[in-house]
Amino acid sequence: MGSDPEVNKQEFLAESLAERLARRMAESGGDGSAQRALPPASGSGSGSGQRGITVTERQPLRIDLAELEAAGFVTPYGRPTPLTQEVRAVKRRLLASTLPSGGARAGIVLVTSPLPREGKTFLSLNLALSLSAERELNVVLVDADSRRRTLGAHFGLAEAPGLTDLLAADGRGLGEVVRRTTLANLSFLPSGPADAQAAELMAAKQMGRVLAGLAAGFHDQRRTMIILDAPPALAGGEATALSLWAARTVVVVKSRETTKRNLARALSLLQGCTDIDCVINMVDAEVCGLVEYG
Ligand SMILES: Nc1ncnc2c1ncn2[C@@H]1O[C@H](COP(=O)(O)OP(=O)(O)OP(=O)(O)O)[C@@H](O)[C@H]1O
Ligand SMILES: [Mg+2]
Numbered sequence: 001m002g003s004d005p006e007v008n009k010q011e012f013l014a015e016s017l018a019e020r021l022a023r024r025m026a027e028s029g030g031d032g033s034a035q036r037a038l039p040p041a042s043g044s045g046s047g048s049g050q051r052g053i054t055v056t057e058r059q060p061l062r063i064d065l066a067e068l069e070a071a072g073f074v075t076p077y078g079r080p081t082p083l084t085q086e087v088r089a090v091k092r093r094l095l096a097s098t099l100p101s102g103g104a105r106a107g108i109v110l111v112t113s114p115l116p117r118e119g120k121t122f123l124s125l126n127l128a129l130s131l132s133a134e135r136e137l138n139v140v141l142v143d144a145d146s147r148r149r150t151l152g153a154h155f156g157l158a159e160a161p162g163l164t165d166l167l168a169a170d171g172r173g174l175g176e177v178v179r180r181t182t183l184a185n186l187s188f189l190p191s192g193p194a195d196a197q198a199a200e201l202m203a204a205k206q207m208g209r210v211l212a213g214l215a216a217g218f219h220d221q222r223r224t225m226i227i228l229d230a231p232p233a234l235a236g237g238e239a240t241a242l243s244l245w246a247a248r249t250v251v252v253v254k255s256r257e258t259t260k261r262n263l264a265r266a267l268s269l270l271q272g273c274t275d276i277d278c279v280i281n282m283v284d285a286e287v288c289g290l291v292e293y294g
Contacts, residue, residue: 058179060179060181061181076130087123088130090123090250093277095225107223109225109226109249110273111228111230112249114253114265115235115254116232117254120232121151121154123252124141125141128186132186134185136221136222136223138185139224140225140226141188143163143188143229144191144202146163146198148231151190151229155190158190158191160177162177162190163177164193164198167210174210177190199238200241207241207242207245211226211245232266233269234262239270240270241272243270243271244273246272249270250278251266253278
């Protein structure tokens, strides 16, 4: 990853995850540019009994773990793989570094990258799925990329009302847009429509109120982790704005493609949250020689 010390100190974590991701791509015949598509939730789930934010009555979003696993995502109760283990390692680091401090930023994780298509959404969803296996934790996955509403598309909710509606203070309440899922402690906040002022909206106090509402809005004593799947840092101001609210930023970089210069430029734009992990995605499998065990 070059000699930037700020980057190097995160390297063991990044390399390890990247290997797992690369292995999975190699196993599926991918070449580093392969596309993976998570099937949209269809039908209705059986309900999970989540004691979450009081939402307007509707069916929880169905999350088909078997389909997710087949598509290469980690699943909470699936067969342990190297990818699963490494996502867990990232998760543990985030849990340890973002929750104990308390305060308004506690549990808020920003996921971004310098450029498009480096794996932000892939990692965000994997982290949320892995986090959902934690006991005594609420997890809210937020599609904070209104221009490419990929997470929403995965769930069949690309056009649903969501974050940008809340930020525009259009009168909607959190409970009207946050969706429970069939995973007991996982909720999803769709993006809402693209908004040319998204960065400005995300920098404003209403964003803090939305995040505080997400963190405190559950009717239980559990802690809450909020994963923000953001646009690239070098493509608009949203990631910069969101860094003002996060306890930790995860910067995804794509092996052999993201240049050190672009990484440095991205880091310079994320000064709102200086606790940063870098995750290198799509590293060649042979680099690390990871093995499955058990
Ligand atoms: N480690 C990986 N293994 C396999 N597929 C991956 C991996 N990382 C990303 N992908 C796939 O690459 C594509 C781009 O990833 P993703 O959508 O997560 O990128 P992104 O950074 O969120 O892009 P955008 O900037 O458009 O939001 C997707 O089809 C995703 O499933
Ligand atoms: Mg994305």
